Amino acid sequence: MTAPHLPKVAGIDSTVPPPAHTVPPGPAAPYAQAAPGALIQDRLAGWVSDLTTLHELTERLSRTSTLDGALDELLRAGAALVGARRGLVVLEPADGRGPDTTVGLGLARADLGHLETVPRAATAFGRLLDATAATAATAADAPGPAVTEIVQPDLFADDTLDPRHREVAVRLGYAASYALPLVTDAAGRVGAAAWLYDEPAEPAERRRHLIGLYVRHATEHLARLVELDRARTTEATLRAELLPPRLPRVAGVQLAARHHTGPRGGGDWFDALPLPDAALGLAVGSVTGCGPSAVAAMGRLRASLRAYAVMEGEDPVAVLSDLELLLRLTEPARSATALFAYCEPALRKIVLAGAGHSPPLIVGERRTEFVETSLSAPLGMLACWEAPSVEMRPEPGETLLLYTDGLLHRTGEAMDRAFAKLHAAAVSVPKAARDDPGAIADHVLRTVLPEGLDAPDGCDSEEDVVLLAARFE
The missing domain is CATH 3.30.450.40 (GAF domain)
Structure with a gap:
């Protein structure tokens, strides 16, 4: 085994091992005795x-x-x-x-x-x-x-x-x-x-x-x-418990999620929950702030959205309106972005609405484009939030990508260039990987962030990253 080379520091030469046995020095000759001043100096x-x-x-x-x-x-x-x-x-x-x-x-x-x-x-x-x-x-x-x-x-x-x-x-x-x-x-x-x-x-x-x-x-x-x-x-344990431990299995759709928390511990989240009539709810969002308080707010927001989705998930605008009202009444000093999609896999029909969130991306063999959503303010920013929903019908084999802004911010580029980089990454997904939403998500992450998810210096690069992929059969 090769021994490691120890650093050399002042006063100690780490490269020279101590003697195996110490021999007591003999008595010094009278003429060799040093002067007291020299002993003190030594x-x-x-x-x-x-x-x-x-x-x-x-x-x-x-x-x-x-x-x-x-x-x-x-x-x-x-x-x-x-x-x-x-x-x-x-x-x-x-x-x-x-x-x-x-x-x-x-x-x-x-x-x-x-x-x-x-x-x-x-x-x-x-x-x-x-x-x-x-x-x-x-x-x-x-x-x-x-x-x-x-x-x-x-x-x-x-x-x-x-x-x-x-x-x-x-x-x-x-x-x-x-x-x-x-x-x-x-x-x-x-x-x-x-x-x-x-x-x-x-x-x-x-x-x-x-x-x-x-x-x-x-x-x-x-x-x-x-x-x-x-x-x-x-x-980290608390944050993991507040996110879905596993993704549900719903006929007609395959799901994959990638989540990475930045060093500051932000409040980005995702969710996928089965709904009545074989429907599926998909959501991503982010709360302002960082640290334990943001994580706790994220957990409350996600739990509330799940409840509203079960009650009125077929109307994403109503879900986000209820969420905005709750946020404004219970946490007036905090704002959040969110996107909720109501999916009917059997019909390959998606109705979605966003509140200050980045538009999702549809990836397929014939098209790779951002879904056109209406501009809207984040939750908690206006006295009353409301924006129209968007309906789309993915083709068989197409994948819907939902993500948080942290994926764009970590590129370190302006937002228009970050969107272009994300679109180019989705276009370059290999044909062999298009049948697996997890492989698509991994390819997009590797292409958009070639240096990986470890944040470099800079506060913007320390944000969370969430990527939720849903492939429709």
């Missing part, structure tokens, strides 16, 4: 070098904005400080809310799997995790000294080493380890980190002091990223 130079090292490493860590990036940086910086080539960090917050993960440096996934077969109590990081948990549980009644580190300078010289641990160490080729807990005063235990040496060795006292200071700062940073990761996961 010590000050060492302190400056150490402070420079910590500053560079902590600055690099502070620039990480994701949990995975911070864990990787912690392992690399720690390896440079203690003079090791490999290591692993086990993230296991004490409150049990996760996320629980193990990340390795210079260790493949199979290597981490081998380490997981070692009994927890036989590993240094496992003992640290259990010790910090036990300390936290008994601190109120009988506080004791906290475990600050576990040094194993020569694993194979330890007669008490677990046989499975010895077997894994031989297999992976490490002979010593140095482990530290990841603990903060506010969050408690966050996890544990361990670095592995290829030969018997241990970090010198100076290196231990430096890694202790660095890990203290790194753990605070990790704790903040853990909370941020939990918040993002909760918001």
